[in-house]
Every structure is written in C-alpha cells, then in structure tokens.
Amino acid sequence: MTPANQPTAIHQAPDDALVADSRERAVRALLCQPQLKRLWSAQLVGGVGDMLALLVLVVLVLQTAIAAGSFGGGYRGAALAVTAVFGARILATLLFGAVLLGPLTSLTSQDGPLDRRWTMIGADGLRAVLLVIAPLWIDWTPENALAILLVTAFVAGVAERLWTVCRESAAPALLPTPPPEGATVRPLPDHMDALRRLSLRTTFVALPLAGAALVVAALVNNLLGTGIDWFARHQAAFGSYVAAGLFAASLSVLTALELPGTRTPRARSPLEGLRRPRSGTATETGRTGAIPLLVLACAAVSGAVAATVAVAVLHAKDLGGGPVLFGLLVLVLTGGTVVGIRTAPKVLPALSRRRLLALAVAFTGVALLAAGLVPDVATVLLIVALAGIGAGIAANTGHTLLDQETEDQRRTRLTEHLHAVVRVSVALAALIAPLVAALIGPHRLESGKFVFAHGGAAFTLMLVGALLLPVAALVLAKADDRSGVPLRHDLRDALRGGDDPAQALAANGFFIALEGGDGAGKSTQATALAEWIRAKGHEVVVTREPGATPVGKRLRSILLDVSSAGLSHRAEALLYAADRAEHVDTVVRPALERGAVVISDRYIDSSVAYQGAGRDLSPTEIARISRWATDGLVPHLTVLLDVSPEAARERFTEAPDRLESEPAEFHERVRTGFLTLAAADPGRYLVVDAAQEPEAVTTVVRRRLDLMLPLSEAEVKAQEEARKAAEEEARRKAEEEAARKAEEERAEREREEMLARLRAEEEERKRRE
Numbered sequence: 092m093t094p095a096n097q098p099t100a101i102h103q104a105p106d107d108a109l110v111a112d113s114r115e116r117a118v119r120a121l122l123c124q125p126q127l128k129r130l131w132s133a134q135l136v137g138g139v140g141d142m143l144a145l146l147v148l149v150v151l152v153l154q155t156a157i158a159a160g161s162f163g164g165g166y167r168g169a170a171l172a173v174t175a176v177f178g179a180r181i182l183a184t185l186l187f188g189a190v191l192l193g194p195l196t197s198l199t200s201q202d203g204p205l206d207r208r209w210t211m212i213g214a215d216g217l218r219a220v221l222l223v224i225a226p227l228w229i230d231w232t233p234e235n236a237l238a239i240l241l242v243t244a245f246v247a248g249v250a251e252r253l254w255t256v257c258r259e260s261a262a263p264a265l266l267p268t269p270p271p272e273g274a275t276v277r278p279l280p281d282h283m284d285a286l287r288r289l290s291l292r293t294t295f296v297a298l299p300l301a302g303a304a305l306v307v308a309a310l311v312n313n314l315l316g317t318g319i320d321w322f323a324r325h326q327a328a329f330g331s332y333v334a335a336g337l338f339a340a341s342l343s344v345l346t347a348l349e350l351p352g353t354r355t356p357r358a359r360s361p362l363e364g365l366r367r368p369r370s371g372t373a374t375e376t377g378r379t380g381a382i383p384l385l386v387l388a389c390a391a392v393s394g395a396v397a398a399t400v401a402v403a404v405l406h407a408k409d410l411g412g413g414p415v416l417f418g419l420l421v422l423v424l425t426g427g428t429v430v431g432i433r434t435a436p437k438v439l440p441a442l443s444r445r446r447l448l449a450l451a452v453a454f455t456g457v458a459l460l461a462a463g464l465v466p467d468v469a470t471v472l473l474i475v476a477l478a479g480i481g482a483g484i485a486a487n488t489g490h491t492l493l494d495q496e497t498e499d500q501r502r503t504r505l506t507e508h509l510h511a512v513v514r515v516s517v518a519l520a521a522l523i524a525p526l527v528a529a530l531i532g533p534h535r536l537e538s539g540k541f542v543f544a545h546g547g548a549a550f551t552l553m554l555v556g557a558l559l560l561p562v563a564a565l566v567l568a569k570a571d572d573r574s575g576v577p578l579r580h581d582l583r584d585a586l587r588g589g590d591d592p593a594q595a596l597a598a599n600g601f602f603i604a605l606e607g608g609d610g611a612g613k614s615t616q617a618t619a620l621a622e623w624i625r626a627k628g629h630e631v632v633v634t635r636e637p638g639a640t641p642v643g644k645r646l647r648s649i650l651l652d653v654s655s656a657g658l659s660h661r662a663e664a665l666l667y668a669a670d671r672a673e674h675v676d677t678v679v680r681p682a683l684e685r686g687a688v689v690i691s692d693r694y695i696d697s698s699v700a701y702q703g704a705g706r707d708l709s710p711t712e713i714a715r716i717s718r719w720a721t722d723g724l725v726p727h728l729t730v731l732l733d734v735s736p737e738a739a740r741e742r743f744t745e746a747p748d749r750l751e752s753e754p755a756e757f758h759e760r761v762r763t764g765f766l767t768l769a770a771a772d773p774g775r776y777l778v779v780d781a782a783q784e785p786e787a788v789t790t791v792v793r794r795r796l797d798l799m800l801p802l803s804e805a806e807v808k809a810q811e812e813a814r815k816a817a818e819e820e821a822r823r824k825a826e827e828e829a830a831r832k833a834e835e836e837r838a839e840r841e842r843e844e845m846l847a848r849l850r851a852e853e854e855e856r857k858r859r860e
C-alpha cells in the first residue's frame with residue numbers, strides 16, 4: 092500500500108488501539124501454523140487437565156485426611172492437608188522449574204538424550220495413569236493413602252514442569268521463519284512476544300475451565316453415586332478420570348506433532364526476572380517512579396486470587412458444600428478474573444487508570460471481606476465472582492500502567508519481572524492461606540440471637556480482603572495522577588461516561604427564560620413581569636443574553652456586528668455558549684442562590700433555534716454544548732413569545748443587526764425551532780401569541796406565574812398575619828357567643844327560681860286560707 096492510501100488508517104485508530112490490534116493479529120497468526128496450533132491445543136487440553144488434577148487431588152487429600160484424622164484431625168488437620176497438597180506442587184515446580192532447570196534443559200535439548208516430543212507424551216501418559224489410580228488408594232491402603240496422594244501431587248507437578256520445559260524449548264522452532272538447517276533458531280521478537288502472550292492466555296483460561304470441568308464431573312459423580320455406592324463414597328473420582336482423559340487427549344494430539352530437530356533458546360525458570368531490572372539510569376523505578384507500587388498492586392491481587400482458590404475447598408465445606416461448590420467457587424473466581432482482564436480497558440474509560448487500579452484493588456478487597464462474612468452460598472458465589480472481576484481489572488490495569496513506565500526495549504524485562512513476582516506471590520499465597528486457615532480454625536461467637544460461626548477459611552478470606560485495602564490506599568496516596576481532584580468527583584464524571592451534565596432546576600430562587608424571534612417583545616415583557624413580581628416582594632434580576640457580563644459585552648459586539656459577516660457557524664455557536672457560560676456562572680446562579688427571581692431575555696433555546704434550526708448545525712449538538720456551558724441549569728419556566736417573522740419585522744425601530752439581517756426563511760426556521768422545543772416539554776413552556784397587545788401577553792404570563800411562582804417572604808408574612816387575624820376574630824366571636832349563652836342560662840335560671848318562689852307563695856297562701 093502506498094502512503095497515499097493510508098491516511099484513513101492513521102485517522103481511525105489511536106496508537107494504543109493499533110498496537111493492541113497488531114498484537115492480537117500476531118497471536119492469531121501463530122495459530123495458523125498447523126504444528127504450532129497442535130502444540131497449543133495440547134497445551135490447552137493438558138493445562139486444563141493439570142489444573143483439574145490439582146483441584147481433584149486437593150479434594151482427595153482433604154477427604155482422606157478427614158477420614159484418617161491426619162495432621163491432628165479436625166479443622167486444623169483438614170486445612171494442613173490442603174496446605175500440604177499446594178506445598179507438594181510448589182516444591183515440584185521450584186525444584187524442577189528453577190533449581191534443576193539446567194540439567195533438565197540439557198536432557199531435553201537438541202543433543203540431549205530425551206526427545207522432546209516423547210518426553211511430553213511420557214509426562215501426559217504418566218499423569219493419566221496417576222489420576223486413574225488416585226481415587227483407589229484410599230480403598231487399597233487407607234493408612235498410606237494421604238502420603239501417596241501427596242507424592243502424586245508432587246510427581247504430577249514434576250511432569251507438568253518437564254512438559255512445559257519441552258514445550259517452551261520446542262515452540263520457537265515452530266515459529267513462521269523456517270530456520271536454516273542446524274542453526275539455532277532466533278525467532279523475531281514479535282513472534283516471541285506473541286508466543287508468550289498465547290501461552291500466558293492459555294494458562295489463564297485453564298483455571299476457570301478446570302473449575303467448570305470439576306463442577307460437571309462432580310455433578311455426574313453425584314448422579315452415578317445414586318446408583319453405584321463406590322461413587323457415592325468417592326466424590327472426586329469422576330473428576331479424576333476426566334483429568335486423566337484430558338491428559339490422554341493431550342497425548343494423542345502430541346503423537347501427531349512434528350517437531351523440527353533444531354536448537355532453540357533454552358526454557359525459562361519461573362523465577363527468571365525476579366530481581367528488578369537494573370538499567371543504570373533513573374528508570375529503575377519507572378518514568379514516574381511508580382514501578383514498585385504497580386508491581387506490588389499486581390502481586391497483591393494475584394496473591395489474593397491464589398489465596399482464595401487455596402482456601403476455596405475448605406470454605407466450600409464450611410458452607411455445607413462438596414466438590415461441586417468447590418468447583419463453582421474456582422470457576423466464578425477465575426472466570427471473573429479472565430472477564431476482568433478482558434474488559435478492563437472498557438471499564439470507566441474516562442477515569443484515570445491509576446485511580447481505577449486503586450479502586451479495583453479496593454473493590455476486590457471489600458468483596459473478599461464480604462465473601463468471608465456472608466454465610467449464604469448463592470451470595471458468596473456472586474461476591475466471589477465480583478472479587479474475580481475486580482482482580483482481573485486491577486491486574487490488567489496495573490500491567491498497562493507498568494508498560495507506560497518504560498521504553499519499548501526495557502519493557503520485556505519489566506514484564507518478565509512482573510510475571511516472576513506474580514508467580515512468587517501466587518505460590519506463597521496458595522501455601523500460606525490454608526496454613527492461616529489452619530491456625531485460625533473455626534470460631535463461634537454467640538450473643539443473644541446473633542450467631543457468628545465461621546471457619547478458618549472464612550477468616551482467611553476476610554484477612555486477605557483486609558490486606559488489599561492498604562495496598563489500594565497506598566496506590567491512591569503514592570501514585571495518584573489526579574491529586575487535588577476529589578476521587579468522588581472523578582468517579583461521578585466517569586460513571587456518567589463523559590455524558591452531558593444532568594439537567595436540573597435550581598434549588599433556590601425561580602428562573603424564567605423569555606424566548607422568541609427578534610421583535611417578539613421580550614424586553615417589554617421582561618420589564619412588565621419584573622415590576623409585577625417585585626410588587627409581590629421578590630428580589631428580581633432582569634438579565635439578557637448575549638452581553639450581560641463584561642466579557643459577554645465583548646462577545647456580543649463580535650457576534651452582532653455586521654462586520655463579523657461570514658463568521659463560521661460553529662464559532663458562532665461556541666461564542667454564544669461562551670457568553671452563556673459566563674452569564675450563568677457570574678449572574679444567574681448567584682442570584683438564584685440568593686433566592687431571587689431571574690428573568691433572562693433569551694437562554695439556551697435561542698442557540699438551539701438560531702444556531703441549530705436556523706443554521707445547518709445539529710440542534711442536539713448545540714443543546715449539548717449549552718448544557719455543558721451551563722452545567723445543566725434549566726429554567727423553571729420558559730415563556731415563548733411566538734410571532735410570525737413578518738409581523739415582528741414591522742416592530743423593528745433600529746437598523747437590523749447581523750442576525751436580524753438574515754433572510755426570511757432563516758427566521759421562519761428559527762420560529763419552528765422554538766415551537767419544536769416547546770412541544771417537547773409542555774410542562775416547562777408557556778407559548779403565548781405575541782402578536783397581541785403587550786398587556787394581554789403579560790396577563791397570560793402572570794396567570795401562569797400565579798400558579799408556579801413561590802410566595803415571596805412578604806407574601807408569606809402577609810398570609811401569616813391574615814391567618815392570625817382570622818384566628819383572633821374567630822376566637823373573639825366564640826367568646827362572645829359563650830358569654831351570650833351564659834347570660835341566657837342565667838336569665839332562665841332566675842325566671843325558674845322566680846316561678847318556683849311564686850308557686851311556693853301561692854301554696855302558702857292557699858294553705859293559710
């Protein structure tokens with residue numbers, strides 16, 4: 092392709108995307124090589140088998156230890172047994188991956204006695220056999236079963252190392268450039284990089300796949316257990332056979348593999364690059380000095396994931412589950428991690444990556460804390476999945492940031508360093524976590540109704556989660572690239588995803604916008620309304636756009652001066668928005684905050700109508716610019732004074748300005764623009780026919796404001812006084828009524844007494860006669 096055909100590509104993708112894309116293509120290109128694809132398939136299948144074998148051995152050892160009461164029995168014994176499996180595996184990796192790497196490499200080298208392909212086949216075969224018989228030991232020799240299973244874990248680990256050493260030294264020979272006969276292959280760095288990526292990715296996905304395989308196998312096992320008693324007693328048996336089957340599958344793929352007999356670079360130790368690369372210059376700690384912290388963060392989250400996997404079997408048991416739950420925990424955690432790694436670049440893209448790293452680490456920590464605290468299985472699975480996602484996001488983000496810390500040439504060594512540190516942290520965490528669970532043991536606290544019963548695994552999860560929090564705090568404190576900007580602020584913005592500010596009414600005061608074409612009579616109405624509202628006791632601020640502020644005045648003269656004819660439409664839109672931003676910030680908002688009523692002659696709608704509908708710009712874009720300029724402030728009421736452009740033109744008294752001089756069609760479009768806006772939100776608009784007499788227009792607006800305008804302090808006081816006066820009057824009336832009634836009663840009583848007296852006198856008189 093000639094350079095002339097290329098500019099589109101340059102415009103389309105920013106550098107990072109291009110690089111990521113080319114890396115992706117390089118990885119895919121590798122898989123087009125049939126032999127390399129075969130080797131990779133074997134790696135994937137064998138890798139899943141290896142991880143499944145490890146999980147199955149953990150279950151088998153746990154069950155054996157519990158049945159035999161090994162390591163002192165009880166919870167501690169079980170946790171120590173789990174520690175022992177991871178210990179055996181790590182010992183094998185360390186011994187044969189690092190200490191004995193030299194001899195191992197020479198054995199499997201071009202001139203060595205061991206053929207690489209046959210060694211891999213042998214390692215697969217051996218592991219297949221080991222796993223076929225693994226579930227049987229407990230029946231054959233119950234007292235030795237634990238030791239034999241631990242040896243099995245060790246030997247499987249050694250076989251894995253042998254396999255990997257052979258693969259690592261064989262794979263470069265399969266890379267695209269055909270090597271000259273007999274010479275050492277020196278593959279292109281790009282290819283090596285792609286190979287490393289592919290291998291790393293395969294390792295990553297092997298764990299969730301193994302978790303899924305364990306879940307399925309354990310379910311089948313349970314099903315078989317309902318009919319066959321042996322399976323009911325050996326919960327991990329079927330899983331063990333699936334692992335054996337995977338090794339057999341890997342083996343059969345390898346039999347068809349053709350490896351050229353070429354010299355290749357030697358295999359690498361898992362510890363290679365552990366020492367921080369020294370470059371002699373200040374780049375030792377990175378461009379910004381953040382390398383140690385970034386490595387720490389990556390190591391911490393990786394260790395946390397490993398620790399969780401390591402205590403998962405114990406935690407599953409504490410939650411009342413078996414191998415199915417164990418498999419599910421591993422699946423959701425490591426599956427979550429893979430999802431996190433893949434989605435990290437798309438997570439809150441507007442947020443600083445360093446802040447995202449700190450947040451992701453903290454999120455993982457809080458999730459693990461919660462996972463240890465919650466006793467409900469479904470909730471734990473959900474939380475553990477979230478912890479996995481957080482860890483994946485943190486790991487990927489940390490890695491990306493680390494890449495930025497140094498130049499291309501040093502990057503490979505730095506990546507190596509990171510991977511070595513992560514491997515060590517994973518190994519240590521897998522070893523220490525079950526040990527800690529054993530040390531803590533189960534605890535039960537009871538106080539009244541509240542019962543707090545947790546196993547050592549739950550406490551370990553909480554501890555791991557708690558340990559991540561200071562790491563997050565450290566990253567935020569020491570490596571923050573946005574210090575001074577509150578995190579809350581950044582986060583809110585990032586969550587909004589760079590969208591417009593949310594539209595909102597002012598909490599205080601009352602904001603009225605008067606809109607309409609030129610000559611609609613806005614200023615007349617503004618004055619009349621202001622007078623009326625002031626009379627109600629409100630503070631009223633009458634203002635206008637453009638030109639209500641000192642800067643606005645200068646902008647106004649640029650905008651309306653006929654000499655600015657030909658001003659680009661976008662520049663025009665931005666100048667109006669600039670005037671508005673200054674206006675809202677220095678005039679409108681402060682007045683509203685004081686509680687004033689603000690009447691603005693023109694606001695956002697003028698821009699949407701004139702620059703959007705009138706010109707050839709998009710009204711939505713114009714509205715968005717203004718929303719940004721005003722930080723989303725919307726009027727409580729927009730009064731649209733609607734009048735036909737011809738009628739309005741007759742009212743012009745002065746020479747028309749730049750916009751007034753626009754042709755009639757322009758003003759027609761502006762009018763429709765205003766009406767469209769009003770139709771979209773009738774609640775906030777009042778459309779008035781502005782061809783009427785100004786007094787009639789004011790009356791219509793006043794009627795609406797009567798319903799909407801909050802009462803002024805004076806009105807509130809007057810109403811309060813009126814209420815008090817009415818109460819007083821009512822009280823007075825009630826008192827009068829009471830007095831009148833009392834008087835009537837008294838008169839009645841007197842009358843009755845008089846009658847009684849008369850009656851008595853009458854009787855007396857009669858008696859005397």
Ligand code: TYD
Nearest residue numbers: 609636637667693694697698701702750751
């Ligand atoms: P205005 O102050 O109403 O003009 P006058 O004082 O001459 O009546 O508005 C000035 C001009 O600016 C008017 O023609 C409309 C135009 N305008 C826009 O095009 N976009 C805008 O955002 C605003 C506020 C005004």
